[in-house]
Amino acid sequence: MSTAALLAPRAALFPSLGAVYRAQLSRARVARIPLLFVATFQSLGIMVMMRGVVTTGSADAVAAQDVVAGSTVLVVAFVALNLLAQYFGRLRATGGLDHYATLPVPAASVVLGTAAAYASFTVPGTVLTAAAGCALFQLSWVHLWVLALVVPLSGAALSGLGAACGLLANRQEIATLLGQLGMSAALLLGVLPPSHMPTVIRWVRDLLPSTYGVEALARTFAKHPDWAAVAVDLAVCAAVGVASLAVATWAYRRAATRA
Amino acid sequence: MSTQATPAPPAPAPPAEICCKVTGLTKAYRSGRGAKARTVLANGDISLEIRRGEVFGLLGPNGAGKSTLVRQLTGLLRPDQGRIEVLGHDIVRHPDRAARLLAYLGQESTALDELTVSLAVETTARLRGLPHPAARSERDAVLAELALEPLAERPLAKLSGGQRRLACFATTLVGERPLLVLDEPTTGMDPVARRAVWAAVERRRADRGTTVLLVTHNVIEAETVLNRVAVVDEGRVIACDTPGGLKALVDGDVRLDLVWREEPPTHLPLVAALAPRAAVHGRRWTVRTSPDEARDLVAQVTGGPAFAALDDFSLATPSLEDVYLLLGGRHEGLVK
Numbered sequence: 001m002s003t004a005a006l007l008a009p010r011a012a013l014f015p016s017l018g019a020v021y022r023a024q025l026s027r028a029r030v031a032r033i034p035l036l037f038v039a040t041f042q043s044l045g046i047m048v049m050m051r052g053v054v055t056t057g058s059a060d061a062v063a064a065q066d067v068v069a070g071s072t073v074l075v076v077a078f079v080a081l082n083l084l085a086q087y088f089g090r091l092r093a094t095g096g097l098d099h100y101a102t103l104p105v106p107a108a109s110v111v112l113g114t115a116a117a118y119a120s121f122t123v124p125g126t127v128l129t130a131a132a133g134c135a136l137f138q139l140s141w142v143h144l145w146v147l148a149l150v151v152p153l154s155g156a157a158l159s160g161l162g163a164a165c166g167l168l169a170n171r172q173e174i175a176t177l178l179g180q181l182g183m184s185a186a187l188l189l190g191v192l193p194p195s196h197m198p199t200v201i202r203w204v205r206d207l208l209p210s211t212y213g214v215e216a217l218a219r220t221f222a223k224h225p226d227w228a229a230v231a232v233d234l235a236v237c238a239a240v241g242v243a244s245l246a247v248a249t250w251a252y253r254r255a256a257t258r259a
Numbered sequence: 260m261s262t263q264a265t266p267a268p269p270a271p272a273p274p275a276e277i278c279c280k281v282t283g284l285t286k287a288y289r290s291g292r293g294a295k296a297r298t299v300l301a302n303g304d305i306s307l308e309i310r311r312g313e314v315f316g317l318l319g320p321n322g323a324g325k326s327t328l329v330r331q332l333t334g335l336l337r338p339d340q341g342r343i344e345v346l347g348h349d350i351v352r353h354p355d356r357a358a359r360l361l362a363y364l365g366q367e368s369t370a371l372d373e374l375t376v377s378l379a380v381e382t383t384a385r386l387r388g389l390p391h392p393a394a395r396s397e398r399d400a401v402l403a404e405l406a407l408e409p410l411a412e413r414p415l416a417k418l419s420g421g422q423r424r425l426a427c428f429a430t431t432l433v434g435e436r437p438l439l440v441l442d443e444p445t446t447g448m449d450p451v452a453r454r455a456v457w458a459a460v461e462r463r464r465a466d467r468g469t470t471v472l473l474v475t476h477n478v479i480e481a482e483t484v485l486n487r488v489a490v491v492d493e494g495r496v497i498a499c500d501t502p503g504g505l506k507a508l509v510d511g512d513v514r515l516d517l518v519w520r521e522e523p524p525t526h527l528p529l530v531a532a533l534a535p536r537a538a539v540h541g542r543r544w545t546v547r548t549s550p551d552e553a554r555d556l557v558a559q560v561t562g563g564p565a566f567a568a569l570d571d572f573s574l575a576t577p578s579l580e581d582v583y584l585l586l587g588g589r590h591e592g593l594v595k
Contacts, residue, residue: 004347005437007359011388019385027373030414096369099430102333103386104358257335257354 010104020105020113021120028121039078040125043071046191047133056138062218063193068133069218070191072147073154075125077186077210080159082179084118088166089175092255101256111249115163119155126151130217143220146230153237154213158186160244161209167251186210209244212236277344278438278470279309279332284341286327301327303494305341310487311437312468314460318481318579319491325474326366328491329442332472333363346437361438362387362431366446368415368423376418376426377402377411380433387434397433404462405429405455420447428456435467442474457484478580490583497586502579509577509585515553517544517560518571527565538584542570547581 011019028036050067054060091097100110126147134141162179169175189197189205197205205211216233219225284305287298302324309315317325330336332343334354343350345360357363371379380401384394402408405425415423428444439460445453463469475481481488482502489499498505517533519542525531533556537544548556553574560566 005360007348007356008434008436009388010359011386015390016386019382023374023378023382026375026378030373030416091369094369095365095367098330098335098363098365098367099370099383100386101335102358102361102363102365103383104355104388105386109386257337 008104010106011109013106013109016105016109017113017116020110021116024114024117025120027117035083036079036121036125039075039083039122040128042078043074043125043129044132046074046187047071047129047136050191051136054137062195064137064139065218065221066193066214067191068130068137068139068221069214069216070187071133072126072130072217073150073190073210073213074183074187075129076119076122076151076154076213077158077183077190079122079125080115080118080155081162081165081186081210082183083121084115084159084162085166085169085175085179085182087114087118088163088252089169089172089179090166092167092169092175093172097252097256107253107256108245108249111163111252112245115156115159115245115248118159118162119152122155123151134221139221140223143225146217146220149234150213150217150237153234153241154210156241157209157213157237157244158182160241160246160248163248164244164251167248167255190214209237209240212240276311277308278311278313278346279472280342280344281308281328281332282306282342284328284331284338284343286331286336286338300494302331302338305494305496307489307496307499309470309472311470312464313486314464314471314473314484316473316475316481316485316488317491318475318478318485318488318583320476323476323491324494325476325491326442327494329363329440329472329474333357333361333440360436361440362434362436364428364431364439364441364444366442368427371427371430372416372423373414375412375414376407376429379415379426380429383430384433387436389434394433401429401432404432404459406451421449421452424448425452425455428459432459432463435463435469437468438470438472439463440472440474443476444473445477445480453480460484478578478583481579488579490579490586492583492586498582505579505582506577509547509581511549512547512577512581513550513553514575514577514581515546515548515556516571516573516575517546517569518542519544519568520570521568524565524568527563529559529563530565547584 047067054063054067056064130144130147133139161182165178165182166175169178185208189208190210194202194205212233216230219230284302286302287300289296290299291297305328317328319325327336331338332345332350334350334357337354338351345357348356348360350357374382377398381394381398384397389397402411407426407429410418410422415426418426424444424447431439431441445456460471473485485502487499487501488505489496523530523544525534533544533546537546557572557574560569560572
């Protein structure tokens with residue numbers, strides 16, 4: 001054989017991340033709108049249900065804050081964790097990963113671009129849920145701007161987890177199961193006030209990354225939020241996000257070139 | 260004064276430049292679980308060379324090991340043993356280089372299904388390293404070349420199977436690569452789309468010397484578009500030559516196809532005598548024989564009582580399917 005041919009250049013991280021993000025975002029128009037609606041509808045339904053148990057005003061103020069924050073972050077868990085796990089599970093099971101694996105792109109660009117798109121899918125649902133929750137439980141809207149931090153950071157943590165579940169599962173059904181379990185845990189442990197839970201359940205709740213997004217948001221409904229605690233909660237989300245997205249990237253490489 | 264020109268001896272043909280060289284490639288996988296697990300040999304000691312600028316085919320039925328071989332060539336699967344060189348690069352040691360040397364069209368389109376044709380092609384171009392303006396201009400050029408412009412804004416999932424396949428083929432053409440690896444690219448396509456595919460391939464071969472590795476189980480396609488073909492069966496290459504060279508192996512024989520209206524009239528001595536020699540596919544009987552005997556058989560079948568039971572008959576020169584059978588390939592699986 002003659003001398004080796006010149007290799008075409010690799011695609012750089014950020015341009016390819018942007019291309020994946022844009023392509024994934026466009027899928028919402030085609031396939032994701034019904035499920036995004038379900039995600040929001042589920043959270044609105046839970047808040048309406050809880051409104052029957054939790055009263056407005058100072059007596060149940062903390063419980064109301066937890067319900068609204070939990071329902072809001074649940075939208076993120078539904079989409080970024082559950083749907084993303086299912087998406088990557090399907091892609092892996094059907095050989096769809098081959099398309100990306102035979103393109104000269106960094107693994108991180110595929111995982112981060114897709115995770116970022118799924119986190120973005122949650123924006124309308126979280127804003128609508130938080131706004132509706134504030135109206136329903138008469139909570140303050142003043143600090144809802146914090147959603148601009150809660151959604152991307154808890155989105156990073158949960159989508160990283162969802163991507164890792166989808167890419168590590170060796171069967172599509174397992175990916176679906178893991179996604180559903182993760183979302184159910186976020187629902188069951190995130191919406192109800194932790195003060196009413198047994199200690200062991202609270203420990204389990206503390207292990208869930210979604211909890212820190214819920215707590216950060218819940219704290220900002222107070223008249224004088226403890227911003228330091230909010231920052232710590234968000235930092236936990238960010239740290240889990242970095243770790244889970246790193247695991248997801250490793251899982252993608254493993255799944256794309258499985259031998 | 261006269262000079263006498265001495266004819267120079269013909270220069271030896273320059274050795275064809277090799278694009279892809281596979282040596283002793285072996286891949287086995289485990290099938291089943293626990294005590295029932297067994298090792299299946301997907302590829303067994305495969306060696307072949309693909310020359311630059313040729314359309315090289317892998318022909319064989321489903322499950323013959325063609326896709327496994329291709330997945331190893333594209334760096335998606337690591338062989339257990341053997342060596343793969345693509346354009347001078349060791350793909351076993353550096354599987355990541357494959358994406359920078361070749362474009363691959365796999366059998367699945369799930370990664371692209373929910374994108375519009377236009378965005379699927381443009382995104383693939385971006386992921387092949389093209390800057391934004393170049394990706395857009397290549398997208399427009401390829402969509403025009405394959406007459407996909409009317410479908411550009413439709414999602415792949417909403418297209419017919421053939422249209423979707425053509426859109427996926429379009430993604431392999433953006434961000435030029437010297438080697439195209441196409442796994443059954445024309446499945447489900449109508450003749451117009453097929454022609455568009457082969458015209459696009461031929462254009463790239465003529466203009467840029469692009470090499471094409473084509474996986475197919477379609478005999479007609481293999482005979483029409485391939486320069487050389489490797490016949491694959493049960494994980495092994497059982498022959499490798501030009502389609503003409505391979506067909507020369509069965510030169511002299513012809514194929515007689517008899518299609519019966521209902522049950523074959525085996526009570527007739529002529530039909531009863533043919534039965535053990537015929538390959539039966541439903542109501543179709545295929546007999547391979549010499550031209551003289553074939554003519555004689557046609558005369559007897561069409562001139563006697565068997566003709567009343569006959570729906571159709573044909574006499575054909577050998578195809579690659581006949582070669583495949585002669586070489587010991589299994590009977591089913593190739594598409595005529």
